[in-house]
Amino acid sequence: MNHTFSAMERKDRLVQMEKGEYDILIIGGGITGAGIALDAQTRGLRTALIEMQDFASGTSSRSTKLVHGGLRYLKQFQVKMVADVGKERAVVYENGPHVTTPEWMLLPFYKGGTFGALSTSFGLRLYDYLAGVKRNERRKMLDVNSTSAKEPLLKTNGLLGGGTYVEYRTDDARLTMEVLKKAVDAGAAAVNYTKADRLLYDNGKLVGVIAKDMTTSKEYRVHARQVVNATGPWVDQLRAKDHSKRGKTLRLTKGVHLVFDGGRFPLRQAVYFDTDDKRMVFAIPREGKTYVGTTDTDYTGDTQHPRMTEEDRSYLLAACNDMFPGIKLTEQDVESSWAGLRPLIYEEGKSPSEVSRRDEIFTSPSGMITIAGGKLTGYRKMAEQVIDLIVKRIPAGTGRSWKACVTRTLPMSGGDVGGSAAFPTFVERMTAEGQRLGLTQTEARMLSERYGSNVSSVFAHLQDGKSGLIHGMPASVHAMLAYSMEEEMTVKPVDFFIRRTGALFFDIRWVHEHKAKVIDYMAAHLNYSEEQKMAYAAELEKELRAAVTPEDREEAYDAGTSDHLAGGPAHERSGEAANPTL
Structure with missing residues (x-):
């Protein structure tokens, strides 16, 4: 090893x-x-x-989590950039199908909106051409009824139709x-x-x-x-x-994303839509959750710890409730969030969304x-x-x-699975192997999809097919943690819960469930001092708090968000998590 x-x-x-x-x-x-x-x-x-x-x-852990070609930049006539990065989507997919997944995106257009039927059809066709999109992933145009059928949550008032095209979802x-x-x-x-x-x-x-x-x-x-x-x-x-x-x-701009439980925001289809102020927003279903973003505002604050503000949250909630009027989301529905910075080259007179x-x-x-x-x-x-x-x-x-x-x-680490076409077969084979070692089918499949050809090294941390707890953790959790420490230089609990698993963003309850045992295990194996252990535990708590509390409403956290520290919002704590990380 x-x-x-x-x-x-x-x-x-x-x-x-x-x-x-x-x-x-x-x-x-x-x-x-x-x-x-x-x-x-x-x-x-x-x-x-x-x-x-x-x-x-x-x-690189706080993007929209899409390997995409930048469709909106066609409006700014940045044709070469769209062509260059558009072609790279397929390269990334072939070299790492375990971290890249094709995602059909729906672009609805409305009366008075940024896009119309002609501009959408032309833009998507040009996008396909520039990006060298393969035939079975090229854009399709839809009428009003077909667009609504694709995503029933869409508002119907003023809907004229839509177009679908393929982007690639990733874990950045x-x-x-x-x-x-x-x-x-x-x-x-x-x-x-x-x-x-x-x-x-x-x-x-x-x-x-x-x-x-x-x-x-x-x-x-x-x-x-x-x-x-x-x-x-x-x-x-x-x-x-x-x-x-x-x-x-540089000109730094901030992008914020909100995460909702899929039961509360049951989006079937990824949607890319424009807002009243002509910005573009993604709404994407992922692993039992739906996440929405992004904002695009100039930023001059703490570069190391950008945060969601109340204004950011309100903006995205309003955008969601306008485009999906039946769901009526409130701030209590936000399970997690993240904020990231875009390091753009400064251009005089350009708005944040217009900067190249x-x-x-x-x-x-x-x-x-x-x-x-x-x-x-x-x-x-x-x-x-x-x-x-x-x-x-x-x-x-x-x-x-x-x-x-x-x-x-060159396949990236974990990408030696025979290419994207062979990946599903690889996953089935390794899922069966994981079950033989004592994992449930759900656990084995999740590990196989996440780690690709490295999953055998993750499985090596299972104890001879024995189920039950290892160091107080489920076998699958222990295997991921041990692997990440030995082969991914995981130094702190936040590394594991944010960058190695994405759980703090997409399954915050899972973090609360396992954080104590994870911290104990890491402290023992990495020889934390007592001071380090306390500091790293506090750092994780700060990240958990930041995920649910706007930066400008920090004082409300202790008084009003104990639900989250107890394991998530009340509607989620009433039963099992919709789709636990493992």
Whole structure:
């Protein structure tokens, strides 16, 4: 079993990084940094990556969770961007069918709305063409009755029809983890909770960083021939440290999503709709829940902890109740939420929704390369562009040569299932194997779908087919936790409950049910001090509170939301969770 990405060996890896000689050091462990690490290492560059928080803890775990091509950007005539990222959807799907799922999207159009029958038909047809969509996933136009039949909750007043097209739903944090794990499997060194505290120079050239372990405050010197700034919302802060923050800068915008129980908001069909102020909102069913987003507002607050506000929540509730008038959602129906930041390139005079999502590469006088902007879907192409630039800057050296980019057809970790067409058969086979080991069919299927070809390593943590509790946890929970600590560098409880499982967003009751035993297990196996254990438990409670309480109504939490700490809203606590994580 491969333990090179183990939380138990994390400090040893930092010691090794200080002793190592690297061609490239990537600062930032989101999807952009992970993609760059994979491309670099598979081309033959000795690669290191550090992340000051957990991997994917910023934008890469707080998106709309779609690998999509940006249909709305056609309105802004960003044709090349739509074409580039649209084609990448199929690449991501083939390389990681366990973290990417085709999702038919319904785009209804109404009298007086942003879209009409002609513009919808033309836009979707152009989208299919630009994205190279395969024939069985191309757009279909629907009349009024067919549109209502697709999603009965839609308002009928003014409805003129609709169009359907395919997007790809993903777990953004797990996508990031699987790409990064593949880079580590190829030989890259990656460590979380490690901050680029100070930059190291030699005659004005950036040659590395003094990296600070955020769990111990110990410092390490990490040297590299090339340093890449892939820190997302923090790129300008790192550029300022490098004294190269000039010219184009970032504009941060915030997106918020709300999660509802599927019994309260029984959406059958993913819907993409426009609001009265001409913004676009997704409503997507997922694993017994329905989530809705996103807002798009300028942001100047805490970059590390963006939060839902009461205004954000009210806006999305109003948008839902307008488009789905029969459901009459209230703030008490919100089970969870998340807020994320989009690091966009500043453009004078543009509203948040109008700013381009394109990526750009900046090279500073010190040689630091910064990649800014971009979309989740385009991570692989962004990485390819960065490494294409770097291999021109770094001579191969005696006896070394750089390979061509191979990531277009390289399965990510967990993706060795024979391609998307073979994935359902793989899931059936591994579900049967999980049942043989003592799991229920639901548990075995969930693990097989989530972990793909890595599920055998997860199953290895089951105890010889014995059912019942392991360390006070159901066998399936223990297997996921142990695997994530040994092979996904899970350091804190929040890593497990947010980035490794997504449970805090999509099954908050499950978090409450298992948090105490998870914390105890992690404390014992990762040798937390009592102070660390208390701090990490408090951090999880803060995230649970943030998921249900607007930032500007924090004081109402203690007085009025004890339901959530007891295991969710009253309508959910009356019975079993609609679709538990496992």
